[in-house]
Amino acid sequence: MHTVEDDRLDAVFAALADPTRRAILARLAEGEASVAELARPFAMSQPAVSKHLKVLEGAGLVSRTQVATTRLSHLEAQPLAEADAWMRRYKRFWNEGFDKLDAALAAYRDQEDET
Amino acid sequence: MHTVEDDRLDAVFAALADPTRRAILARLAEGEASVAELARPFAMSQPAVSKHLKVLEGAGLVSRTQVATTRLSHLEAQPLAEADAWMRRYKRFWNEGFDKLDAALAAYRDQEDET
DNA sequence: CGGTTATGTAACTGAGCAGTTATAGAGTGC
DNA sequence: GCACTCTATAACTGCTCAGTTACATAACCG
Numbered sequence: 001m002h003t004v005e006d007d008r009l010d011a012v013f014a015a016l017a018d019p020t021r022r023a024i025l026a027r028l029a030e031g032e033a034s035v036a037e038l039a040r041p042f043a044m045s046q047p048a049v050s051k052h053l054k055v056l057e058g059a060g061l062v063s064r065t066q067v068a069t070t071r072l073s074h075l076e077a078q079p080l081a082e083a084d085a086w087m088r089r090y091k092r093f094w095n096e097g098f099d100k101l102d103a104a105l106a107a108y109r110d111q112e113d114e115t
Numbered sequence: 116m117h118t119v120e121d122d123r124l125d126a127v128f129a130a131l132a133d134p135t136r137r138a139i140l141a142r143l144a145e146g147e148a149s150v151a152e153l154a155r156p157f158a159m160s161q162p163a164v165s166k167h168l169k170v171l172e173g174a175g176l177v178s179r180t181q182v183a184t185t186r187l188s189h190l191e192a193q194p195l196a197e198a199d200a201w202m203r204r205y206k207r208f209w210n211e212g213f214d215k216l217d218a219a220l221a222a223y224r225d226q227e228d229e230t
Numbered sequence: 231c232g233g234t235t236a237t238g239t240a241a242c243t244g245a246g247c248a249g250t251t252a253t254a255g256a257g258t259g260c
Numbered sequence: 261g262c263a264c265t266c267t268a269t270a271a272c273t274g275c276t277c278a279g280t281t282a283c284a285t286a287a288c289c290g
Contacts (some may be wrong), residue, residue, distance in 0.1 A: 006134045006137075009131075009134075009137070010132055010133070010134060013128050013129075013131040013132035014128075014129075014132040016124075016128040017125055017128035017129040017132055018125070018277095018278085019121045019124075019125060020278090022121070022124065022201075025205070026204075029204070029205065029208065034236075034237090035236070035237060035238090036235090036236065036237085044278095044279075045279075045280065045281080046236085046237070046238095047237085047238075047239080047279085047280080047281085048278070048279055048280080050237065050238060050239090051277090051278075051279085052278085054238090055277095066287095068236090068287065068288065069234095069235060069236050069237080069286070069287045069288060070235090070236060070237080070287095071236080071237065071238095075205075075208055077205045077206075077208035077209035078209050080202050080205050080206075080208075080209055081209040083202065084199070084202055084206075086137075087195050087198065087199055089141075089144070090140070090144065090190075090192045090195050091192075091195075091199075093144065093190055093192035093195075094192035094193055094195055094196040094199075133247095133248085135248090149266080149267090150266075150267060150268090151265095151266065151267085159248095159249080160249075160250065160251080161266085161267075161268095162249085162250080162251085162267085162268075162269080163248070163249055163250080165267065165268060165269090166247090166248075166249085166268095167248090169268090170247095181257095183257070183258070183266090184256075184257045184258060184264095184265060184266050184267080185257095185265090185266060185267080186266080186267065186268095
């Protein structure tokens with residue numbers, strides 16, 4: 001099985017796998033920004049940032065508007081909702097995980113008590 | 116900034132970026148499985164699946180136990196909780212996103228009215 | 231128009247990844 | 261100990277990706 005939603009998730013998760021791109025999203029959460037503004041905090045050339053923006057745009061995580069000579073990038077969080085929807089199926093496991101951790105800690109404590 | 120949590124998220128999101136690995140996680144959600152069992156549904160060699168498991172294990176998404184000659188893989192969802200925690204910071208945007216769409220449509224309509 | 235600023239594109243490099251086949255290792259059962 | 265099963269590792273290939281520098285566009289400003 002190889003669905004369209006799969007392709008979407010591929011792109012979203014792959015986009016999120018890079019720390020520079022996550023930092024760009026964090027910056028955009030504070031408001032729109034030009035390429036130059038986004039490039040400044042990173043020890044990285046402008047073309048590199050342009051490429052990251054292209055990846056983010058491809059994943060639907062960023063939209064852009066032309067204003068005079070500058071292109072402003074905007075955060076588009078909707079694909080994150082899709083990723084969240086995928087992960088939601090596993091939420092019961094990570095709650096269960098804490099239960100297991102609790103159980104393990106309890107077992108450990110009991111063992112401690114015995115010794 | 117390049118934190119340890121970043122490295123963790125790198126590994127988790129990168130692991131999730133591959134549809135085969137997401138399918139493996141889906142299978143493991145139904146219960147532990149051997150490498151051979153995991154390989155069967157995919158048109159893929161056993162070493163390929165072993166590599167995917169190694170990636171998943173590296174991201175902390177899978178743990179393994181040796182039982183006789185077979186190694187059973189178990190889903191470990193805790194890293195998904197970390198990824199979820201990261202995404203949580205953006206949840207307000209994906210609700211807001213629908214509002215913004217409404218606003219954009221309204222602006223477009225106004226512009227149409229003017230011309 | 232000419233210069234300047236902001237950004238995208240092209241061509242290249244090095245690294246890493248997903249897959250393959252072939253082989254090695256480790257445990258079980260007899 | 262031997263054959264068998266399950267899994268990991270090695271070596272290789274083709275592709276993608278993150279980054280670079282150099283150059284091309286495009287829109288403003290005087």
